[in-house]
Amino acid sequence: MKKLYTDLELQIKSVNYRKSILKYIKIAHAGHTGGSLSCTDILNVLYNDVLNVSSDYFSDQNRDRYIQSKGHSVEALYVVLADQGFFPESDLETLCRFKSKYVGHPTRKVNGIEFNTGALGHGLPLSAGIALASKKDNAGYRVFTLLGDGELAEGSNWEAAMMAAHYKLDNLVAILDHNTLQITGRNRDVLSPYPIDEKFKAFGWSVISVDGNSIPQLRETFRKVPVEKEKPTLIIANTIKGKGVSYMEDVKKWHHGVPTDEQYRQAMEELDQYCAELKLI
Amino acid sequence: MTLKSLSIGKANLDEFSATLMGLAENDKNILAVTSDSRGSGKLTLFGEKFPDQIIEVGIAEQNLVGVAAGLASAGKNVFAASPACFLTTRSLEQIKNDVAYSNQPVTLVGISAGVSYGALGSTHHSIHDVAVLRAINNIQIVVPADNFEAHYALLAAAKSSKPVYLKFGKKAMPDLPRTEEHFEIGKASVICQGDEVAFIACGETVAPAYEAARLLESKGISAEVISMHTINPLDKEMVISVAKKCRVIITVEEHCVNGGLGEACASLLMQEKLFVPFKIVGFPDEETVTGSQTEIFSYYGISAEGLLQTALNLLDR
Numbered sequence: 001m002k003k004l005y006t007d008l009e010l011q012i013k014s015v016n017y018r019k020s021i022l023k024y025i026k027i028a029h030a031g032h033t034g035g036s037l038s039c040t041d042i043l044n045v046l047y048n049d050v051l052n053v054s055s056d057y058f059s060d061q062n063r064d065r066y067i068q069s070k071g072h073s074v075e076a077l078y079v080v081l082a083d084q085g086f087f088p089e090s091d092l093e094t095l096c097r098f099k100s101k102y103v104g105h106p107t108r109k110v111n112g113i114e115f116n117t118g119a120l121g122h123g124l125p126l127s128a129g130i131a132l133a134s135k136k137d138n139a140g141y142r143v144f145t146l147l148g149d150g151e152l153a154e155g156s157n158w159e160a161a162m163m164a165a166h167y168k169l170d171n172l173v174a175i176l177d178h179n180t181l182q183i184t185g186r187n188r189d190v191l192s193p194y195p196i197d198e199k200f201k202a203f204g205w206s207v208i209s210v211d212g213n214s215i216p217q218l219r220e221t222f223r224k225v226p227v228e229k230e231k232p233t234l235i236i237a238n239t240i241k242g243k244g245v246s247y248m249e250d251v252k253k254w255h256h257g258v259p260t261d262e263q264y265r266q267a268m269e270e271l272d273q274y275c276a277e278l279k280l281i
Numbered sequence: 282m283t284l285k286s287l288s289i290g291k292a293n294l295d296e297f298s299a300t301l302m303g304l305a306e307n308d309k310n311i312l313a314v315t316s317d318s319r320g321s322g323k324l325t326l327f328g329e330k331f332p333d334q335i336i337e338v339g340i341a342e343q344n345l346v347g348v349a350a351g352l353a354s355a356g357k358n359v360f361a362a363s364p365a366c367f368l369t370t371r372s373l374e375q376i377k378n379d380v381a382y383s384n385q386p387v388t389l390v391g392i393s394a395g396v397s398y399g400a401l402g403s404t405h406h407s408i409h410d411v412a413v414l415r416a417i418n419n420i421q422i423v424v425p426a427d428n429f430e431a432h433y434a435l436l437a438a439a440k441s442s443k444p445v446y447l448k449f450g451k452k453a454m455p456d457l458p459r460t461e462e463h464f465e466i467g468k469a470s471v472i473c474q475g476d477e478v479a480f481i482a483c484g485e486t487v488a489p490a491y492e493a494a495r496l497l498e499s500k501g502i503s504a505e506v507i508s509m510h511t512i513n514p515l516d517k518e519m520v521i522s523v524a525k526k527c528r529v530i531i532t533v534e535e536h537c538v539n540g541g542l543g544e545a546c547a548s549l550l551m552q553e554k555l556f557v558p559f560k561i562v563g564f565p566d567e568e569t570v571t572g573s574q575t576e577i578f579s580y581y582g583i584s585a586e587g588l589l590q591t592a593l594n595l596l597d598r
Contacts, residue, residue, distance in 0.1 A: 061356060065355075108383060108384070114354065115350075115383050116378055116382045117378070118378075119374055119378050121343075122347055122375065124347075125344045125346075125347025125348050125351065125379075126347050126348075126350055126351040126354075126379055127351060128344070128347075128348055128351060129348035129349060129351020129352040129353075129354075129355070130351040130352070130354060130355045132348065132351070132352060133351065133352045133356065133357055134355065136312075136333070136357075137355075137356075155343070156341075156343040156344060156347065156375075159338070159339075159341035159343055159344035160344050160348070162339070162341075163341070163344055163348065
């Protein structure tokens with residue numbers, strides 16, 4: 001049985017996750033900073049409040065599955081998995097080092113990771129396949145996948161979206177980390193994915209929007225899925241790229257920027273200060 | 282040794298579907314995944330008999346392979362069947378990442394492979410599949426020559442804990458002789474033994490190689506024919522032993538000469554310092570002619586007469 005956390009406890013966890021993400025990116029001199037910070041709260045709520053997944057029973061065939069389609073935000077996933085007890089967090093000091101298993105995109109060499117992802121447009125087809133297996137076996141487990149908004153330009157997403165609705169995969173939940181930025185700039189300027197909600201609805205999905213950096217809102221939203229029986233769900237999680245660090249927020253260069261020593265110190269101070277404010281509430 | 286004439290069996294694709302039905306009957310975890318390809322994959326009857334064990338994803342090959350990998354990760358024994366021309370390049374990144382790199386034991390079934398769809402043109406030819414898949418780690422490439430190999434290749438794939446690519450044509454194939462009634466992925470079959478000319482062939486080119494061996498025999502020239510049904514992992518021992526025994530080697534494949542069976546053998550022999558007169562017979566780097574498979578084979582010398590002439594030229598006769 002998983003521990004039941006309060007919203008405040010999870011909010012404090014998010015601060016600590018963000019600090020760890022920055023710490024290991026700083027040590028590695030590499031990493032996808034902005035996207036990891038935007039999806040931190042989503043991963044926090046998934047692993048601490050939603051997923052029936054544990055390092056104690058990860059080989060259980062009936063566990064829920066989490067597939068990180070936007071694999072480049074792997075630092076957030078590694079930090080959350082470490083907190084879940086899949087491996088010691090100090091392992092992440094080898095992030096991106098020669099022959100380290102903590103590669104810059106998810107690999108199954110790391111305990112807790114289901115699929116080798118990172119090439120975009122793969123998570124939704126994989127998740128649809130797993131969700132279909134769950135249905136065939138009447139196993140009841142659910143599949144959650146995290147998509148990037150720039151990633152929606154990959155056509156394979158739409159092949160899988162069509163198929164997931166056809167097979168009525170209401171045990172499939174796609175979460176869109178909608179931070180509106182991709183490596184070149186705003187999604188709407190690079191190649192507009194909009195209107196995202198109407199597109200998915202037209203493909204036969206239920207669509208729900210949420211503040212993707214709000215722990216209470218995310219918790220409430222995940223409790224509602226599936227929104228409609230026999231339909232897969234898309235949660236459009238509106239997030240801020242670089243969330244939690246003032247000079248990184250909504251700035252495209254932090255897609256894979258590494259902070260200088262001074263920037264790192266400032267980021268830690270800001271996060272510590274935010275954490276102190278949370279505790280005063 | 283007198284080489285016998287061959288009796289015609291059925292298409293390897295028919296053997297594939299019959300064998301898969303046999304497996305599905307006793308195992309609910311066997312799933313066929315198709316991309317509007319159950320007709321061309323000879324899986325219509327499978328779909329009728331086992332409606333819960335066939336998954337249709339529509340004309341969407343990338344999704345086909347991704348879904349197959351997802352199903353396999355959840356414990357299903359998955360056979361993803363789609364025309365080889367689309368399966369191996371349209372979904373190449375899914376094969377590389379979702380199946381091979383993620384090590385999901387999916388069996389990818391390339392339907393109507395090579396120039397089986399000869400008259401339909403280059404869009405429908407798959408003469409690149411072995412080359413692209415050979416460059417990807419962790420995928421076994423199996424090209425059965427006849428119904429026997431098709432049957433046992435499928436059984437072996439069903440048991441394999443690693444990804445497999447099976448390549449099937451749609452022409453009725455003769456039942457080939459072999460020195461041992463045994464099939465194992467990675468172990469070539471000896472169709473007939475000889476010590477002057479060696480044909481190392483795969484898939485539907487083994488039969489014309491065997492016919493060429495018969496013609497050579499009638500001229501008093503001894504020829505060995507190897508069905509190199511597994512191209513990855515290559516049966517290196519067999520290639521080396523043939524090179525040590527025979528005067529010349531001719532590789533034959535329904536594939537571009539770039540990156541296929543012939544180059545795999547040539548690379549091995551060069552690195553083993555075995556310098557044997559050597560010829561790769563396949564499709565040259567040009568826009569392949571169109572027509573029936575037999576016509577295309579004949580045009581590029583993949584016929585009893587063509588291979589006989591290649592052997593005589595290589596022997597300087």
